[in-house]
Amino acid sequence: MIPGINDGWTEDIPYDRFFDFIAPDADRYGILLERIERLNLNSLVVNVAGNNHIFIFPPGQRLIQNSGGRFPFWGQDPVMLVAHYDRVKGSPGANDNSIAVFHLLKAAATLGQRGADRWIIVFTDKEEIKDGESIASQGSFSLAEKLRSWGLENARIYIFDACGAGDTFIISNTTDHILKHSASPGITRAKQLIRGLRDHALQTAHYLRLEKVLLAPTPFSDDAGSLRAGLPAQTITMLPAREANPYASLLRNRPEFADFLISGALKSPSERRSIPETWRSLNSAADTHLRLTPQYYRQVVTFAVELCR
Numbered sequence: 001m002i003p004g005i006n007d008g009w010t011e012d013i014p015y016d017r018f019f020d021f022i023a024p025d026a027d028r029y030g031i032l033l034e035r036i037e038r039l040n041l042n043s044l045v046v047n048v049a050g051n052n053h054i055f056i057f058p059p060g061q062r063l064i065q066n067s068g069g070r071f072p073f074w075g076q077d078p079v080m081l082v083a084h085y086d087r088v089k090g091s092p093g094a095n096d097n098s099i100a101v102f103h104l105l106k107a108a109a110t111l112g113q114r115g116a117d118r119w120i121i122v123f124t125d126k127e128e129i130k131d132g133e134s135i136a137s138q139g140s141f142s143l144a145e146k147l148r149s150w151g152l153e154n155a156r157i158y159i160f161d162a163c164g165a166g167d168t169f170i171i172s173n174t175t176d177h178i179l180k181h182s183a184s185p186g187i188t189r190a191k192q193l194i195r196g197l198r199d200h201a202l203q204t205a206h207y208l209r210l211e212k213v214l215l216a217p218t219p220f221s222d223d224a225g226s227l228r229a230g231l232p233a234q235t236i237t238m239l240p241a242r243e244a245n246p247y248a249s250l251l252r253n254r255p256e257f258a259d260f261l262i263s264g265a266l267k268s269p270s271e272r273r274s275i276p277e278t279w280r281s282l283n284s285a286a287d288t289h290l291r292l293t294p295q296y297y298r299q300v301v302t303f304a305v306e307l308c309r
Helices: 015-021 028-038 094-114 139-149 174-179 187-207 222-228 241-253 257-263 294-307
Strands: 042-048 051-057 079-084 119-124 156-160 168-172 213-216 234-239
Touching: 015 028, 015 094, 028 042, 028 051, 028 094, 042 139, 051 139, 079 094, 079 139, 079 294, 094 119, 094 156, 094 294, 119 139, 139 222, 156 187, 156 222, 156 294, 168 187, 168 241, 174 187, 174 222, 174 257, 187 213, 187 234, 187 294, 213 241, 222 234, 234 241, 234 294, 241 257
Parallel strands: 079 119, 079 156, 156 234, 168 213
Antiparallel strands: 042 051, 051 119, 168 234
């Protein structure tokens, strides 16, 4: 028995390999492929710019693996659920982003059983970038460029990141703060796409009667690289209410805090203490399974599945 885990969630497939996945020397790519095979999911590995991205499609969807055919859903607007499977060296990566990977594995199996047929799940590589690297070096940047060339520029992309700690859904509006300073010729279309993604997420939360939902800026995820490549995406994350509520109050009293958070300008210890503790623990040795809240996993999986309706 793992200390701090007492409700048996790790006995459920695919979560039964979770602790192998967050082990210090884990072959995360190999474990993920093994879980996909165990669940009999319809998958395809695509290497883009040296990064291995893993795609899962509805059962029966024909996969084109050569340049002679079109990629699945060419010219269509499938819902694309995304979670990165890499982690920062030295961190267990329990919440960032291991648990979201397993949530989407569960969602893929559920969608397959329900016969839903207009979705794609993607596990991305190299979300975490090192100091000195630009957003353009993020795996999602080159992947977004490739998706556009594959006729998926209209895909409705939802990124699940740090979705294992807390009871409050945070629907990110980080892109609003970025786009308001942009003079890009495609800014109007980008804003329309983001608005549509966010409205669908909020409508889905309302349909599921989720009581704790907050629209607020969040740390960057794969949405940064994707947006830079011209493919807007909507990030979903979670926080405990005891952190989400003070954070919402802070944003009301100090609207400029959002820009400071997004720009990375919060450097001093006193400033960083204003960031929700869950986010401060990410990319560090503190990101362990002890921070996870398994009692809310089903809500996240259900939300992901419902987005694909």
